[in-house]
Amino acid sequence: MRAPSPSDVAAGLDHWPQKRHRxxxxxxxxxxxxxxxxxxxxxxxxSPQTDDVLVGPGDDAAIVSAGDGRVVATTDLLVEGxxxxxxxxxxxxxxxxxxxxxxxxxxxxxxxxxxxxxGLAVPADLPTVxxxxxxxxxxxxxxxxxxxxxxxxxxxSETLTIAITALGDLAGGAPVLxxxxxxxxxVAVNGRLGWSAAGFALLEAGSDExxxxxxxxxxxxxxxxAGVQAAELGATAMLDVSDGLVQDLGHIAADxxxxxxxxxxxxxxxxxxxxAVDRLTAIGARPCSARxxxxxxxxxxxxxxxxPPSVDLPPQWRVIGRVTPGTGVSVDGAAALDGGWDHFS
Amino acid sequence: MRAPSPSDVAAGLDHWPQKRHRxxxxxxxxxxxxxxxxxxxxxxxxSPQTDDVLVGPGDDAAIVSAGDGRVVATTDLLVEGxxxxxxxxxxxxxxxxxxxxxxxxxxxxxxxxxxxxxGLAVPADLPTVxxxxxxxxxxxxxxxxxxxxxxxxxxxSETLTIAITALGDLAGGAPVLxxxxxxxxxVAVNGRLGWSAAGFALLEAGSDExxxxxxxxxxxxxxxxAGVQAAELGATAMLDVSDGLVQDLGHIAADxxxxxxxxxxxxxxxxxxxxAVDRLTAIGARPCSARxxxxxxxxxxxxxxxxPPSVDLPPQWRVIGRVTPGTGVSVDGAAALDGGWDHFS
Numbered sequence: 224m225r226a227p228s229p230s231d232v233a234a235g236l237d238h239w240p241q242k243r244h245r246x247x248x249x250x251x252x253x254x255x256x257x258x259x260x261x262x263x264x265x266x267x268x269x270s271p272q273t274d275d276v277l278v279g280p281g282d283d284a285a286i287v288s289a290g291d292g293r294v295v296a297t298t299d300l301l302v303e304g305x306x307x308x309x310x311x312x313x314x315x316x317x318x319x320x321x322x323x324x325x326x327x328x329x330x331x332x333x334x335x336x337x338x339x340x341x342g343l344a345v346p347a348d349l350p351t352v353x354x355x356x357x358x359x360x361x362x363x364x365x366x367x368x369x370x371x372x373x374x375x376x377x378x379x380s381e382t383l384t385i386a387i388t389a390l391g392d393l394a395g396g397a398p399v400l401x402x403x404x405x406x407x408x409x410v411a412v413n414g415r416l417g418w419s420a421a422g423f424a425l426l427e428a429g430s431d432e433x434x435x436x437x438x439x440x441x442x443x444x445x446x447x448x449a450g451v452q453a454a455e456l457g458a459t460a461m462l463d464v465s466d467g468l469v470q471d472l473g474h475i476a477a478d479x480x481x482x483x484x485x486x487x488x489x490x491x492x493x494x495x496x497x498x499a500v501d502r503l504t505a506i507g508a509r510p511c512s513a514r515x516x517x518x519x520x521x522x523x524x525x526x527x528x529x530x531p532p533s534v535d536l537p538p539q540w541r542v543i544g545r546v547t548p549g550t551g552v553s554v555d556g557a558a559a560l561d562g563g564w565d566h567f568s
Numbered sequence: 569m570r571a572p573s574p575s576d577v578a579a580g581l582d583h584w585p586q587k588r589h590r591x592x593x594x595x596x597x598x599x600x601x602x603x604x605x606x607x608x609x610x611x612x613x614x615s616p617q618t619d620d621v622l623v624g625p626g627d628d629a630a631i632v633s634a635g636d637g638r639v640v641a642t643t644d645l646l647v648e649g650x651x652x653x654x655x656x657x658x659x660x661x662x663x664x665x666x667x668x669x670x671x672x673x674x675x676x677x678x679x680x681x682x683x684x685x686x687g688l689a690v691p692a693d694l695p696t697v698x699x700x701x702x703x704x705x706x707x708x709x710x711x712x713x714x715x716x717x718x719x720x721x722x723x724x725s726e727t728l729t730i731a732i733t734a735l736g737d738l739a740g741g742a743p744v745l746x747x748x749x750x751x752x753x754x755v756a757v758n759g760r761l762g763w764s765a766a767g768f769a770l771l772e773a774g775s776d777e778x779x780x781x782x783x784x785x786x787x788x789x790x791x792x793x794a795g796v797q798a799a800e801l802g803a804t805a806m807l808d809v810s811d812g813l814v815q816d817l818g819h820i821a822a823d824x825x826x827x828x829x830x831x832x833x834x835x836x837x838x839x840x841x842x843x844a845v846d847r848l849t850a851i852g853a854r855p856c857s858a859r860x861x862x863x864x865x866x867x868x869x870x871x872x873x874x875x876p877p878s879v880d881l882p883p884q885w886r887v888i889g890r891v892t893p894g895t896g897v898s899v900d901g902a903a904a905l906d907g908g909w910d911h912f913s
Binding site: 277278281282284285288291294295296297300301302304305306328329331332338341342343374375378379380381384386388389390391393398400401461462478 | 622627628629630633636637638639640641643644646647649650651673676679683685686687688719723725726729731733734736738743745746806808823
């Protein structure tokens, strides 16, 4: 760690009168001021710890319990400008979102999230407070899911990039994969569909209303406990809806060698989604239909699963279709509109 | 996946005459051509699988065995321009290096590396062959360590960034942490010291000799099996030397509340390191001394450990000093020169 240079300080002070620099230095310090180890120390200080953590942050690696001799693991990257914009997303939002999208993948295997590792590539002029608030969002989302933050790495980069790995525990249960759906099964979802995509449209249109869909885009809220619940209910296949319902159900259909037919009368957009579309229409933003958002919108991280037809599902699991012989995903027997999300298309 | 646009193709063809575009399209395709899922599929096809992998890539998450109910986990980021330069490092080198620096952290806990997860943030104009060769380097280094590649994520970014998480298995043994060194213990190292830093200097000086130190910088070669071996020999503290010997031993000293005194007569630079310094001198590059590289050079990922004085160490573990009461790291009783590596200094 070295003393901050005038240019480092100035980088965080573009909008402040020169004479206030001295007193604001502490408040508006940047990553360049506190250094790599300083930032890691700050992130760790905000990390929730749990009984699963056997050795926490600070050594070469962490050690987490994996009670039944197996560990579930997944990783994701978030890049500024592609997965979030600092103009729209506050640092807490980014922390919540980064954690949520990984923890949801653990839940989608029917596992309980236990731990998160985070890599931060940050511009040197990133205000320290941004990193602090990001860590706070990450922490809060981990608390929601019951997971601990066990380790991390901080490096400098021109592009603010966040790498998150989540670990989970199956607690002796069988994982629910994508390849177990059988003709006759029902298809059900638990969580929001289309909210995030409509929220993105609201943000893009410059709407300043704090509508539920806008918040849903900034902070997805996956139903973490529904993953283990689905396994207990007998789910035959499951995933989290990260790229869009039709596209993601297509993975279950392909991996299970079945077709999925959605029932149009059961595809009821939530009132919040309908309200967002109405708002977009009112401000002349020419939105897609609520059903289009529902079928194609990604990043809500709802869980979608197939269950034997005999299963009595609780109300949070909303039946939307059925598994049939064949291939692909349809709505009322007709080809479902496509349009999921490929980061390079 | 969509058809490649002319601009995508052109991005990989800056140095080729226009008329050859058609035949070269297949060879010089870019990430934009094959898309996110296409690249993931290519990486997975090159991933080594092992008996530890219970569910491999392709579902929401992977599942790895964690035989004794614990999993060791660590994560690191590599950013182009900071941790590697494409002008110096080929894609295989970057794959080797990214895997090695994480797998070494697992070994430094006295665990056996089992699995790797990789996140790739890539410019759209990155040639597909770069990603293929990177995956090949990653695969080869995993094979060296006995680990599998179990999952990944690919996103687009202006800055080529690689996020790697490694997992490991303690197989019922106790981890060797940084806080167990006791006065009277000996300090020993296993692996290269200073080679990578001298290799970096050679590369920076434009030396075109394929000297061992140059290769050591591009592809570190951690002694993976020495971690478990150290635990079996009774190591009281251990870490991998990633930031420089003095700086990293300082972590053991601080966490164990002891001092470490290195014996200058035992700090013998390897002949390869001496040769690199001679070469640097010969070409007028004004190198640091071999001892300086040995004491401060990072990224070789040697293992450094403390052992009870009675332990009969095999020759790969070279004794270089002793643990004493006090604080800090010294050489022959005098303050060791500082100068480790902080990515923001």
